[in-house]
Amino acid sequence: MIVAGFGFRGAATVDSLADAYEKAGAAGRLATVLDKVPGVFSEFATARHLTIVAVEARDLVRQETVTQSFTSLAERGTGSVAEAAALAAAGAGAKLVKVRVISDDGCATCALAETAE
Amino acid sequence: MGPARHLRLVDAAEKVEWPVPFADGYAVLEGLRGRQVAVLASGDPFWFGAGRGISKHFSGQWRAFPGVSIFGLVAARLGWPLEDVACVGLHAAPFARMRAHLAPGARVIATLRDGDAVHAFAAWLHESGFGASELTICEAMGGPKEHVTHSTAEALQGRFAHPVAIALAVAGDGAVVPKTSGLPDDLFETDGVMTKRPLRAMTLSALAPRHGEHLWDIGGGSGSIAVEWLLAEPSCRATIVEPRADRCALIRANAEAFGVSHRLTIVEGSAPEVLSALDRPEAVFVGGGMDTEMRTKLWDVVPDGTRVVVSSVTLETEALLAGWHAAFGGELMKVEIATAAPMGSKRGWKAAYPVVQWSVTR
Numbered sequence: 001m002i003v004a005g006f007g008f009r010g011a012a013t014v015d016s017l018a019d020a021y022e023k024a025g026a027a028g029r030l031a032t033v034l035d036k037v038p039g040v041f042s043e044f045a046t047a048r049h050l051t052i053v054a055v056e057a058r059d060l061v062r063q064e065t066v067t068q069s070f071t072s073l074a075e076r077g078t079g080s081v082a083e084a085a086a087l088a089a090a091g092a093g094a095k096l097v098k099v100r101v102i103s104d105d106g107c108a109t110c111a112l113a114e115t116a117e
Numbered sequence: 118m119g120p121a122r123h124l125r126l127v128d129a130a131e132k133v134e135w136p137v138p139f140a141d142g143y144a145v146l147e148g149l150r151g152r153q154v155a156v157l158a159s160g161d162p163f164w165f166g167a168g169r170g171i172s173k174h175f176s177g178q179w180r181a182f183p184g185v186s187i188f189g190l191v192a193a194r195l196g197w198p199l200e201d202v203a204c205v206g207l208h209a210a211p212f213a214r215m216r217a218h219l220a221p222g223a224r225v226i227a228t229l230r231d232g233d234a235v236h237a238f239a240a241w242l243h244e245s246g247f248g249a250s251e252l253t254i255c256e257a258m259g260g261p262k263e264h265v266t267h268s269t270a271e272a273l274q275g276r277f278a279h280p281v282a283i284a285l286a287v288a289g290d291g292a293v294v295p296k297t298s299g300l301p302d303d304l305f306e307t308d309g310v311m312t313k314r315p316l317r318a319m320t321l322s323a324l325a326p327r328h329g330e331h332l333w334d335i336g337g338g339s340g341s342i343a344v345e346w347l348l349a350e351p352s353c354r355a356t357i358v359e360p361r362a363d364r365c366a367l368i369r370a371n372a373e374a375f376g377v378s379h380r381l382t383i384v385e386g387s388a389p390e391v392l393s394a395l396d397r398p399e400a401v402f403v404g405g406g407m408d409t410e411m412r413t414k415l416w417d418v419v420p421d422g423t424r425v426v427v428s429s430v431t432l433e434t435e436a437l438l439a440g441w442h443a444a445f446g447g448e449l450m451k452v453e454i455a456t457a458a459p460m461g462s463k464r465g466w467k468a469a470y471p472v473v474q475w476s477v478t479r
Contacts, residue, residue: 001362015140029362029385037394042356042382049373051365051383054391089385 001115002027002097003053005086006041007072012107017044019103020082020110027112029053031089033060033081053089063087066099067111086113118146119157127157139167143174159280161186165206165228187282190258191226194265195284202226207234212241213376217294217348219247223287232256232277242270246291253284294375298322298345305371308364311339312404315454316428316472320402323426323448323476326350330399333358333419335388336406340368340381346400347377356382356395389414400424407434412441416479423479430470438475447477 004027006017017040021030030045031053045052061077061084068079078084082100093116100111118133133149135142135156146154161183162168168181188204191197203218208228218225219242229235235254242250248271256264256278266275270285292304299318305311312320320342324332326349334343337357346355359365365385372378384391388403389411397420403411407427415425425447429435442449451473455466 034391034394037384037391038396042396046354046379046382049369049378051362051369051385054384054386054394056390 001029001090003029003031003086003089003094003113003115005055005082005084005089005100005111005113006030006032006036006108007076007081007085007100008032008036008041008108012040012103012105014040014044014047016103016105016108017041017110019105020101020108021048023101023103024098024110024112029089031055031085033057033076033085053085055085055088059088060084066096080109080111082109082111083113086111089113090115092116118142118149118154123157123159129155139170143170146171146175159187160184161189164188164204165208185259187228187255187258187280188226191253191255191282191284194255194258195253197224197226197284207238210379211373211376212238213373214379216245216374216376217296219245219287219291220293221288224285225287226282226284228282231279232281235277235281235283236273238283239270239273242285242289245289247287247289249288249290251286251288255282255284256280258282294348298349300341300345300348305339305341305344306367306374307339307341308367310364311341312428313469316452317341317345319452319474320426320428321345321349323474324400324402324424326353326400328352331355331396333392333395333398333401335392335401335403335411336360337368337383338364338404340371342402342404343368343381344371344375344377347372347380348375351380354380354382356384356398358384358386358388358391358395360385360387392418398423401426403427405429407437409437412437419479421479424476425479426474426476428472428474430472435473438473441477442475445477447475450474450476 004021029051032041034054034056037054063084065079065083067083072078072080080100083096087094090113094113097114098112100109102109118135120135124132158167162181164186192199202224205215205227208230242248250270252268252270254266254277257280298321299314302314326346329352332346332355334355334357337359340357343355343357347353357368362385365383368383372381392414451471453471455468457464458467
């Protein structure tokens, strides 16, 4: 199963998330770090009829991300919240199938991971 | 400014086409700020129309001149008093959105996305057991190309063109969704973990859905509690927390079949960990797995005034509930349900596990 992981700033809107999601491709589940779930992320998932996977912050830092953003490393201890959330939600042995892409407004990122067979 | 088919009907010095998707049009309209702009839209802009979005984006800077709504036009052709007809917008929503209106004798008028949707809608009716419904397909209502076709859903033939609406007099022997909570168990898909009908009715009564409220259903199972909460009142929302991915899929399927999935957030995860990540509720249902950690966390994260309903079949949880009832008040109720069942050549009472329900306001 494919999971879409998201990272986004406080200024992100439902449209920012939709833009990043459409650039990355489609997925059956949407993941982000737990404290980012309320608000626009929940709104986006509900509108798209997609299930949310809430990832705990400590599970983010364990993931090996392709992208190494300095801001993200400083704030969350991972190179990419989107990639780490997708990997953590897809479970042990998951593979990144789409490196994180950025919405046109720069407010949201999205990456895809696939669950191990 | 408006859709091309509207612009063709008017003589204006400057015409700006409203783009697709519709939401992209607000930025275009914003670009015309300071000028006098007329936006053309069909029918009544405040009945499934352009009014909702435009009034939100351009607060206080507009005036609306409503026309006759599509529902009014269709009702006038058929002689249907609108106060007895359910009017639904299916031009941007799944057909299941009107599932609860499917009952023999009911009359419904629905907008549809385009001509192709007419056949898809008829097929959906047929699959739902209401293929005998009498349809009136209404194309280009109120204009020179107006065309009306009558057929049952199962016999429908021909091609239809946008703009199109459909009127139906419901007939058939499909499953009807009853109007009060405590729906038949077999209307839900389940893997066996589901609050059964009598207890579901009791639970919904204790949760007491009201306008605009948000429910947390913790340990969603098959989603039947949240589905009935959402069916009870169209302005209500629900969030289900369920750790198992397969059950999340089951919950989704149930919500979609009842046409309520657009108001349901499903969070795959474990309570109480994820509770702090949810939009605040007005009511909470915990169907299983209540323990001291969960109660403490729940009391930390939900606002005062939240109605909490907990049900339990285990002695361990019952003991906790008895203690909390003493400490926090509310109502503690024990229910024992037995159903008549064969017992040899006669019948006897087959008892379910007794259930203890604690309902309390935080």
